[in-house]
Amino acid sequence: MKDFLFNFKMPEHFLVTGDPLIYGAQVSIVLASLAILFVLTYYKKWGWLWREWLTTVDHKKIGILYLLASLLMLFRGGVDALLMRMQLSAPNLNFLDADHYNQIFTTHGVIMILFMAMPFLIGLMNVAIPLQIGARDVAFPALNAVSFWMFAAGCMLFNISFVIGGSPDAGWTSYTPLAGNQLDPGPGQNYYLLGLQIAGIGTLVSGINFLVTILKMRAPGMTLWRMPLFSWSTLITSVIIIFAFPVLTIALALLTLDRLFGFHFFTLAGGGSPMMWANLFWIWGHPEVYIVILPAFGLFSEIFSTFARKKLFGYGAMVYSMLAISGLSFLVWVHHFFTMGSGPWINSIFSISTMLIAIPTGVKVFNWLFTLHKGRIEFKTPMLWALGFIPVFLVGGITGVMLAAAPADYQYHNSYFLIAHFHYVLIGGTVYGCIAGLVYYWPKITGFLLNERLGKWAFWWFTAGFNMCFIPLYIVGLKGMTRRMYTYPAGLGWETWNLIATIGAFGMGIGFIILVWNMIYSFRRGEKDTTGDPWNGRTLEWMTSSPAAEYNFAVIPKVKGLDAFHLMKKERAEGRKEETPEIKPIHMPKSEGFPVVMSAFMFISGFGFVFEWMQIGAFGLLGCVITMIWRSFNDYDRDYYIPVEEVKKTELAAGRRV
Amino acid sequence: MRLKTGYVAIFFTMALLLSGCSSLKTGVLNPQGPVAKEQYDLIMWSIILMSIVFVAVIVLFVYMLVKYRAKSTDEEYVEPEEKENKWLEVIWTTIPVVIIIALAIPTVKSTFKLEKSPSPNQKPITIQVTSADWKWIFKYPEQGIETVNYVKIPANVPVRFELNAVGPMNSFWVPELGGQEYTMPGMTMYLWLEADNPGTYIGRSANFSGKDFTHMQFNVHSVTQSDFDAWVANVKKTAPKQTEAMFKELLKPGLVKEQTYSSYPDVDVNKLDENGKPILEPTTPHHHGTTEETKEEKKPENKSTDSHSHNHHH
Ligand code: HEM
Ligand SMILES: [Cu+2]
Numbered sequence: 001m002k003d004f005l006f007n008f009k010m011p012e013h014f015l016v017t018g019d020p021l022i023y024g025a026q027v028s029i030v031l032a033s034l035a036i037l038f039v040l041t042y043y044k045k046w047g048w049l050w051r052e053w054l055t056t057v058d059h060k061k062i063g064i065l066y067l068l069a070s071l072l073m074l075f076r077g078g079v080d081a082l083l084m085r086m087q088l089s090a091p092n093l094n095f096l097d098a099d100h101y102n103q104i105f106t107t108h109g110v111i112m113i114l115f116m117a118m119p120f121l122i123g124l125m126n127v128a129i130p131l132q133i134g135a136r137d138v139a140f141p142a143l144n145a146v147s148f149w150m151f152a153a154g155c156m157l158f159n160i161s162f163v164i165g166g167s168p169d170a171g172w173t174s175y176t177p178l179a180g181n182q183l184d185p186g187p188g189q190n191y192y193l194l195g196l197q198i199a200g201i202g203t204l205v206s207g208i209n210f211l212v213t214i215l216k217m218r219a220p221g222m223t224l225w226r227m228p229l230f231s232w233s234t235l236i237t238s239v240i241i242i243f244a245f246p247v248l249t250i251a252l253a254l255l256t257l258d259r260l261f262g263f264h265f266f267t268l269a270g271g272g273s274p275m276m277w278a279n280l281f282w283i284w285g286h287p288e289v290y291i292v293i294l295p296a297f298g299l300f301s302e303i304f305s306t307f308a309r310k311k312l313f314g315y316g317a318m319v320y321s322m323l324a325i326s327g328l329s330f331l332v333w334v335h336h337f338f339t340m341g342s343g344p345w346i347n348s349i350f351s352i353s354t355m356l357i358a359i360p361t362g363v364k365v366f367n368w369l370f371t372l373h374k375g376r377i378e379f380k381t382p383m384l385w386a387l388g389f390i391p392v393f394l395v396g397g398i399t400g401v402m403l404a405a406a407p408a409d410y411q412y413h414n415s416y417f418l419i420a421h422f423h424y425v426l427i428g429g430t431v432y433g434c435i436a437g438l439v440y441y442w443p444k445i446t447g448f449l450l451n452e453r454l455g456k457w458a459f460w461w462f463t464a465g466f467n468m469c470f471i472p473l474y475i476v477g478l479k480g481m482t483r484r485m486y487t488y489p490a491g492l493g494w495e496t497w498n499l500i501a502t503i504g505a506f507g508m509g510i511g512f513i514i515l516v517w518n519m520i521y522s523f524r525r526g527e528k529d530t531t532g533d534p535w536n537g538r539t540l541e542w543m544t545s546s547p548a549a550e551y552n553f554a555v556i557p558k559v560k561g562l563d564a565f566h567l568m569k570k571e572r573a574e575g576r577k578e579e580t581p582e583i584k585p586i587h588m589p590k591s592e593g594f595p596v597v598m599s600a601f602m603f604i605s606g607f608g609f610v611f612e613w614m615q616i617g618a619f620g621l622l623g624c625v626i627t628m629i630w631r632s633f634n635d636y637d638r639d640y641y642i643p644v645e646e647v648k649k650t651e652l653a654a655g656r657r658v
Numbered sequence: 659m660r661l662k663t664g665y666v667a668i669f670f671t672m673a674l675l676l677s678g679c680s681s682l683k684t685g686v687l688n689p690q691g692p693v694a695k696e697q698y699d700l701i702m703w704s705i706i707l708m709s710i711v712f713v714a715v716i717v718l719f720v721y722m723l724v725k726y727r728a729k730s731t732d733e734e735y736v737e738p739e740e741k742e743n744k745w746l747e748v749i750w751t752t753i754p755v756v757i758i759i760a761l762a763i764p765t766v767k768s769t770f771k772l773e774k775s776p777s778p779n780q781k782p783i784t785i786q787v788t789s790a791d792w793k794w795i796f797k798y799p800e801q802g803i804e805t806v807n808y809v810k811i812p813a814n815v816p817v818r819f820e821l822n823a824v825g826p827m828n829s830f831w832v833p834e835l836g837g838q839e840y841t842m843p844g845m846t847m848y849l850w851l852e853a854d855n856p857g858t859y860i861g862r863s864a865n866f867s868g869k870d871f872t873h874m875q876f877n878v879h880s881v882t883q884s885d886f887d888a889w890v891a892n893v894k895k896t897a898p899k900q901t902e903a904m905f906k907e908l909l910k911p912g913l914v915k916e917q918t919y920s921s922y923p924d925v926d927v928n929k930l931d932e933n934g935k936p937i938l939e940p941t942t943p944h945h946h947g948t949t950e951e952t953k954e955e956k957k958p959e960n961k962s963t964d965s966h967s968h969n970h971h972h
Contacts (some may be wrong), residue, residue, distance in 0.1 A: 098869050171866055177843060178826035178868060182932035268844045269931035274827070275842065308726070310737055317747050339829060340840045341847040344773050348766045355762055359754045365715060366750040370743075372722040376735040379727070387723065394715050398708035405761060407768035408701045410837020411686045411694075414829060414864040480685035480833040484866040489875070492860070493684055 008613050011187055016166050019100065026163045055591040057141035058550060059126045062148050064445060066123025067438065069152060071516070073116040076159065078512060080108035082505055085469075089502035091490040101486035102169035103188070107162065109172030110192065113292065114199060115155045117426065120434040121295040122147075122206050125234050127441050129210060131541035131548060132231050134219025134557050134564075139212040141589040142638070147202040147209065149599035154199025157606045161191035165610065168192035171484065173285070174255075176266035176277040181259045187610045193256045194606040200248055201602075207241030210234050219540070221559035225319075228539045228563070229312060232319050233298025236326045237291050243330065244287035251280035260612055275340060282333035290329040293425065294322055296433025297364060300386045303436055304368050306535050307383035308375030311563060314367035321360035328357050338406045339413050347406040354404035361397055365390065380535065381455030385436035388463050389428060396424025399474065414484075417477030420470045427466055435462075435515065442519070443534045447546045448526035450518050458514035465507020472497035472504075530655060538566035545654035551586045551642055554651050554658065583648060583658065585641040592638070598627040685833040690859060691852045692776035693836030700768050707757050714753075772837075775816040776852045782816040785809060788927050789821075789828035789841040789863065790934070791911035792870035797922055801890045804900055806908065806917035810879045812886040813856045819849040824909050824930050829865035832878050838864050844928055844937075853880035870913050894920050909934040 016022050040046055056062065083104055087096040096104065126144070130137055138144050161167040165187035170179040179189050214235045218227070255277065257263040264270025266277050305312040312318060334342060334350040368390065377383070399421040403409050412418055442450050476497040481488060488494055529546040543565045544552055561567050572578065605620020651658045689698040775782055786797040796809040811817050821830055823841040830849060831838035839849040853859070863874035881889065902923035908914065931937045
């Protein structure tokens with residue numbers, strides 16, 4: 001027993017050492033943490049932080065937390081990217097060595113997909129979905145906080161690998177046997193497994209939460225077929241999450257058993273199958289790429305319709321094509337390893353199923369274009385990002401179809417051609433969607449308008465930089481450059497293209513800085529959004545004040561059709577009498593402390609398992625379980641009513657009639 | 659009009675890039691054998707089809723932007739009443755379907771064709787390729803010789819590469835001769851390639867395999883049949899023999915120079931585990947169309963001499 005409790009084997013290097021970059025990072029992390037602690041204490045903000053943010057169950061605040069975290073991760077992942085591009089800007093550079101480069105491309109990929117794209121979209125869902133369907137919150141507000149804090153715990157765990165113990169270095173795909181204990185011992189790969197596992201719990205819970213919210217909490221009159229497209233895309237995405245994430249959970253758990261407890265699921269020795277990992281990973285992984293694109297599709301649909309001042313063209317076709325995509329997304333995973341010798345039959349079948357995805361995607365593109373037809377297009381920044389998405393996503397999509405042809409893929413696979421494809425869809429689709437959604441909802445989130453001029457600068461820097469970065473990568477891929485090389489020899493005709501790509505990457509960086517600057521600037525100098533409806537919106541979220549009151553709607557609206565708020569405004573303009581419904585006391589959930597405590601235990605547990613200190617891992621798990629049990633015995637008095645007087649006061653303060 | 663100028667600028671720079679700089683006729687776009695040619699043709703066909711889609715969408719896009727952008731003259735704009743248009747939906751569902759059929763048919767044809775020898779009437783040569791941390795080992799079972807980090811093949815002769823790995827997976831890729839195939843531990847995969855002419859082609863690993871993966875570049879020397887025969891005879895006469903100990907040494911992680919051996923030991927690499935140690939327990943067969951199953955040999959389970967190393971890290 002004593003042996004078990006006090007047996008901490010230390011890895012060779014507990015703190016990562018030996019690189020000035022990393023020393024710099026360690027010092028700045030310590031300094032930044034101290035500064036934050038100091039500011040919070042000095043201004044006596046601890047109570048505020050706990051009451052207003054750490055224990056909040058308000059979907060709007062949780063949305064903001066998600067967005068902050070993902071912007072931070074976009075920055076971290078972006079720095080990773082710039083470091084890589086610097087290393088590749090010329091042949092035979094020694095700016096990063098192989099070990100560092102391998103860690104950086106791994107953390108870049110994991111962070112961008114799991115800790116940036118997904119939380120960014122979940123953040124926007126949190127901000128908008130309850131408002132859009134006319135609800136007061138999500139179905140399970142406390143669980144929503146659990147989702148966020150689990151994600152935060154996983155994300156933090158993954159990120160500290162950089163300074164404590166070393167980062168994972170087998171790629172975001174972490175194929176076995178390379179990622180197994182035999183070839184890659186140590187904490188790095190464990191960080192990958194446990195960070196993703198913990199964050200994955202959060203995602204799965206979000207999926208369930210939004211599914212139930214959308215199915216059960218819609219305002220009276222809002223049938224499924226009157227839902228805005230962002231709500232539809234969230235509904236469908238939630239279903240994909242619920243089916244796909246358990247596969248990831250299992251895959252990670254099996255590899256964790258392999259690495260920590262000497263099991264042999266994926267090791268040859270002992271009769272395991274290394275290729276099983278590739279299968280499990282992509283059975284989750286391909287749906288995952290649609291998890292991060294469908295919500296973006298939803299946002300684009302809202303934005304096109306708002307700024308073209310027209311109803312979305314082909315609403316039904318838009319919904320059915322998303323349903324088709326979500327179904328197909330589970331039937332194509334083998335296209336990620338056409339070159340693992342699955343045989344001509346399997347390759348042919350998966351080639352065709354992959355190409356089929358292009359059909360519903362094409363239908364969507366044409367419907368978006370025809371939404372513009374006979375509209376009145378205003379080039380506000382959200383619309384710029386949405387319009388910019390069309391041509392760049394098109395490039396990503398058509399090269400996707402090229403990749404789908406298995407024999408051709410033998411030539412593209414794992415080359416920079418593939419890298420360019422998925423960056424065109426992920427940046428051109430997901431990141432453009434996230435930014436479009438962010439600037440679209442910014443007034444609703446903060447109550448301030450962003451500066452249009454700065455917004456346009458950000459868009460053009462980013463777009464020019466993006467194309468300049470990734471078009472050359474298609475070419476250099478066809479010239480035989482493979483992904484994940486930390487350097488390359490001169491004389492293969494790769495130099496110029498790589499240099500151009502690096503310059504482009506810095507252009508994107510400038511775009512990002514302008515974007516962030518615009519956000520900060522809006523707080524200081526930005527125009528206030530007094531109407532709550534800065535874009536002449538069509539859906540219910542624009543009915544509320546900006547930012548929306550805690551209870552969202554003083555009175556839950558009645559929905560009479562698609563684009564419900566647009567219809568109301570039309571009726572008002574036609575002079576139809578408005579009924580003034582009576583305000584009643586509003587039933588709201590109270591703040592909850594247990595999600596953050598539970599996630600803190602989860603973090604401790606994860607950290608313990610990363611270093612294979614089983615006693616700490618077990619302690620954290622136990623703490624987590626005890627918190628859950630405690631919460632289930634304290635399930636009373638978790639709600640309260642906001643009295644009518646207070647609602648009226650809030651509404652009047654926001655300049656609304658009551 | 660910012661938007662349009664922006665895109666014009668992008669296209670202009672792209673055109674400049676494409677015309678200037680170095681030639682594109684290298685790698686995948688410079689096929690030097692029937693396999694690469696087959697894939698090149700499919701790639702070109704897909705580019706043609708996709709260009710149609712690209713042009714159609716871009717033209718529509720620009721048209722909409724120019725025609726329907728907000729002007730000061732149409733402030734009185736009222737939203738037009740629009741019905742769902744069945745015909746439009748049918749049209750733009752059919753067009754992608756047609757394009758995809760046009761791509762799917764040659765895709766399937768090629769997929770099956772590439773499973774077989776590119777020159778079925780010619781007697782092929784077999785070369786066994788093993789990737790190990792971080793090197794390529796080429797065994798010539800018909801000639802009994804072995805090379806490391808380079809491979810010599812006769813031009814105009816179909817080569818049947820039999821691929822496997824010790825340690826992590828890699829991917830064997832010689833872009834100018836044809837597409838890649840993974841090398842995987844514990845199972846053998848096939849790849850047919852053929853060079854039309856004598857020449858030297860660069861190959862490399864396309865699948866990340868750890869620290870020195872980047873340096874897994876090798877040359878494929880294609881020579882005439884008579885030069886090839888002369889080379890083999892010379893190797894047999896002058897090159898050293900490879901003992902089992904030397905082979906085991908070679909499997910250890912690290913980088914090595916090009917090497918040539920007049921013989922190689924009889925070691926079945928499919929029976930080695932991740933660290934190059936013999937697998938003691940029976941392996942389960944993999945079921946794969948183009949792979950040859952590892953012959954199952956029931957050996958008594960022997961836990962005490964279990965040499966693999968899940969607990970060998972510290
Ligand atoms: C028209 C639709 C699309 C088609 C036909 C398509 C096809 C493909 C194919 C065949 C591959 C595998 C290539 C290879 O590994 O050699 C691939 C890789 C990939 N695709 Fe797509 N794709 C499409 C859309 C998307 C979208 C919308 C996303 C995400 C937003 C996406 C993200 C990715 C990623 C992340 C990878 C590579 C992951 C990796 O190996 O690390 N694709 N795509
Ligand atoms: Cu995929």
